[in-house]
Amino acid sequence: GAVVSQHPSRVICKSGTSVKIECRSLDFQATTMFWYRQFPKQSLMLMATSNEGSKATYEQGVEKDKFLINHASLTLSTLTVTSAHPEDSSFYICSARVRSGPSYNEQFFGPGTRLTVL
């Protein structure tokens, strides 16, 4: 159990375009999802925490108008990178939190989306 999918797995786009990444919890309801970014050979960087039905909470230094997060249902959160630029090229990973039970607070990660902005 606790499977998280992410789509697309890889995207290449031109500078100035917007890219939407979907994150789905397939076999459990995730009231909280997290969005991370990871540059090569660096650690995970939390971008924002997404709670179902409410506005996302962004980490310091993350532009909320550039990285739009929507968590409209208990199984789906989306991240839209608006007006993408080459410096936004990175590995974007979502995770979903198990809310209760023996796996309390465990996070399960999606497979990630590799974004390349030309």
Next chain:
Amino acid sequence: QKEVEQNSGPLSVPEGAIASLNCTYSDRGSQSFFWYRQYSGKSPELIMSIYSNGDKEDGRFTAQLNKASQYVSLLIRDSQPSDSATYLCAVNARGSYIPTFGRGTSLIVHP
């Protein structure tokens, strides 16, 4: 500021040996502790969670938690080349569901 510290490595062990990975944390009130494995180019995968002092075993993996000393460790018995990856320690403070991740320890298991 809550901190989670790991030696970046690489930690190199021969195949069949025990690999010992360590993590210390600064927030004494932390309550949830996790180990993730991340292969190069892939997303993290949960290996173990531990919530109380002592050892927790799952197959070849053993997580050890010592809250008094504020460290958590992961032992990998009978290490295999397929265990070569970066191991991330994550800690949740009391009352928080947002984990703080360490920078990870690179493990290399050589044949």
